[in-house]
Amino acid sequence: MNHNNYYFLKHLTAKLHSILQGALFVEGFSTSKQELWLLFKTTDGSYFPIKFNTINTDSVLSFPIDAPLPKNKQPQFRLFESKVVVEVKVHDFERSFHIQFAGGLYLYIKLFGKNGNVISLNQNTVVDVFRKQLKADTQLDFAQITAPQTIAVSDLLQAAATTAEVAKKLPFIPADAVEELNSTGYFEADAAQKKQMAERVLNTLATSQFYISKTNNGYALTFYNKGEVLGDYTDAITAQNDFARLYLGKYFFEEKKNNLVNTLKQRKDKLEKEIHSKKTKLNTIATQTPYNHIGDILMAHLYQLQKGLEKTTLLNFYTNQNIDIKLKKELTPQENAENYYRKAKNQVKEIEVLQDNLQKAETELVEISEKLETALQAADGKSLRGMEKDKQATENIDKPTLFKEFEKSGYTILVGKNSVNNDLLTQKHAAKNDVWLHARGLAGSHVVIKTKPGQTVPVDVLEYAASLAAYFSKGRTDSLCPVIYTEKKYVRKPKGAAAGQVVVEKENTLLVKPAFQ
Template sequence: MHTNFYFLRQLASALETSLTGLRFMECFSQDRDEVVLVFAQAKGRLNYYKPFYIKATLRPDFSGLSFPETVRRARTNSVDLFEAISKFSEDDSPNPAFEKEGRVVIGVRSFLNERCLAILLEDNYAMVFKFFGNRPNLVAFYHNTVVELFNQRLVADYQLIFDTFDRPIDQSWDAFEKADFDHRKLFPTFGKIVNDWLSTEFQKQKLQPEQQWILIQDVVKQLESPIYYVTKLQYRPTLSLLPVGDILQEFSDPIAATNRFYGLYNGVDTFDREKGEILRVLDKRKKRAESLIDVNMQRLIAREEGASHEEMGHILMANLHDIQAVPGAKSPESVTLTDFYRDEPITIKLKPDLSPQKNAENFYRKSKNEKIEEEFLAAQVASREKEIEQIDQQKTDLAAINTLKELRRYSKLHNLQNEDGRNKGEISQLFKEAIVDNFRILIGRNARNNDLLTQKYAFKEDLWLHARDVSGSHVVIKYQAGKPFPKNVIERAAELAAWYSKRRTDSLCPVIVTPKKYVRKPKGLAEGQVIVEKEDIVMVVPKE
């Protein structure tokens, strides 16, 4: 569901026209993650006509609203909710003819730079739909205080304060400049579709910050008075404020657009949904492989430009007699010599505290690491090219599969389960997490969080990783019974350990890999510090 601030603001305006003056008659649920609100004109005691229904789906992986013409309430497995708000008590109602009728809707509003929508009721009550990432909820307020929740498990929602939902944000050019030209800090509710579109345009057009800002302003204008697009994006129905993907239908009314999208989304059968998920996984893997090939090729090409460390060592050794030391030092800070490989001058930076010959030896030592890295990068490119070939073949195979049973068999055989899926439980809230080939990788956030991960949430069979000789995040690959840790999973976890460390900018980083049983923390060590009794080392390129 498209729940960015701009869509919710326009939806609020449309709903206000439809709801204002109606009464909040009842609220019920027939599904753990779904709730129905009924608004209507009062006809008499416990009777109403012209109902307006709001059906809210509030799952961690999908949340949104629809506005069906009718909703059939089941006689069983149905529970009344928010009765204290939707019904008057006898003491509240001055007129017995209107006993237990709902409170009147006095308005609908959105909130500045926030993914929330509020239905305002008389007597200072409000029903707020909260679309916060994987924690959507329906929250009832009396003035500023939460009085009831739909999802009781989200206990932190009891601390919400109605008057603090608005988030004023400086969205000027100066603020964009101060944010290092990261538009997401200024427009936090753009959502994935808008952010992905902008990032693609920035790269495709190679826009400078001033040009990016002009494009951002154009997008904001479009979001403020949009056409609503029901489209197919990444193999699934999507509601968008931008014309992206395979557009199925256009709307000018946000309620009609939402209903159409909702119908399409729920109308996708199990086979199409699972096949789409698998294809998204393959597209993600292919994009990641292509990105790694591009990065590694650029590094290889950069090494071919200019003199290598070995060549600079040879040039220094051939010109030792021409290098004049600065008084009091063994070598000058730099020296310009003839590059006899290319027949042109070359300026070589030296370490003044070393002799010219020792500087040459230093370049020879670096050249050995350089060759190791070149071999590693070349092997990475070859591996990723092979992976892309395999992905293309798998997509061809999937096109010929027409039954759910065959699809699931193929998916299991080739490890194509959704690697985008995330565990929404306690662990995922405590640590950063990645899923690679169904193996969970947990990443500590800071020194204290590292201790929590290693000491309480990692077990002896888990694999533990850390960038060698520098501070950084503890990384844990969770063990799966009877399954060895795949090489590509270890490599990906090592890339993350390197990235979340002080070696992030290194071209190649050594990473410790060891079973958790060889990691211990004696008393007296500082937060995040441990002793590793046995270790292997893998060399990787730091990768977020």
């Protein structure tokens, strides 16, 4: 059965009435948007809590008498504090009930699946609602909800010819009771038999005998001793508590499992892309002409070259084929050769970094894949113990970075995302010896190269960072863009300057092509 049905609530509210009549409302509080506590002090001086949870498409009550009260809580329904309970009453043929207090105050608890809610009223006027997103609950007619209803249940049940007709005309009959009728041949029986069978079912629903059974989809709180029964009860509160513990436990386990699986899948996908990218980069480096070979070719043909060339075509004596070589026109042929030798040295470092990071990524991928398989096969909370730390660690790895991050030859390059973020990068995260770059005279991002102690930033790293500074500026579409660079210690922010505005006291300039690689 649906655990929130009229017949079970009749038993539950009768028990609650016997406990809470004359009790004082101590406090109401929420621990989240899905959990509300109502705490009472009974006439014998003991405390009695009612906990209301909404999960997915359901509403669940429990009564955690022995559980410690949560520390982080938001007060709710303060109007009811110290008010005396007069009555707890179920609403006729509904999945709802109310707690009436002296002075005409009410707490209306409706257990309508995903639309479950707790509403406070003064007489017939709504004062407050727990789940404020349910706008219709602020306009409800409480007098109509609590008005007595008369339904000839036995007569209508005997007149029903199918289970569908029962569900339509008598929706408050629990599904397990309808299944009992169907499985015992009720709908094929004659009138006398149907009357007898109907009365037997209604008598069962009126009896305080409950069962919790395990189903294919989880757990059921039922009036019938069928299936894999985990417990039988005569006390509705105890039955509801045990059911809520199992039901909510399964829900929160599945939620935790799904979150963990999704986190691990995302990390696995990211690692696979990272590995593919690094392998592609290494393959590109391996298949292109080595920089030191280009340097050798230039040195061998110095007599054919002169300053001012932007490119040349020479014989590659390593392959016996012609090769097109880019040159910097402001450099002499020998200086261009030296530049390629310098690039070769930096590329060796870049390959080492790529290979090291590739190995780390491949090792982590194996570990993540194993953890993902374990999480997918987990059947209970014990199987997930210890994996929450893995989830948190993975989330920390994958959470968005504060700045745009790039890497070149083992150097980290940070790029601001906006004016305020530029200030944060330059003023708070850049060390005094880091290299700071910005497109000259143009609005754009601050760029910082994180330096290494005792090492000079290689030219290719500086040029790469400059191309990023040009790209993340108003000069992005220009063929060439001037970029200033200096050590961070020469960059200061004047008092009262707008976000992102700085003064540079000492600078150098590079002319680069805007590029985002």
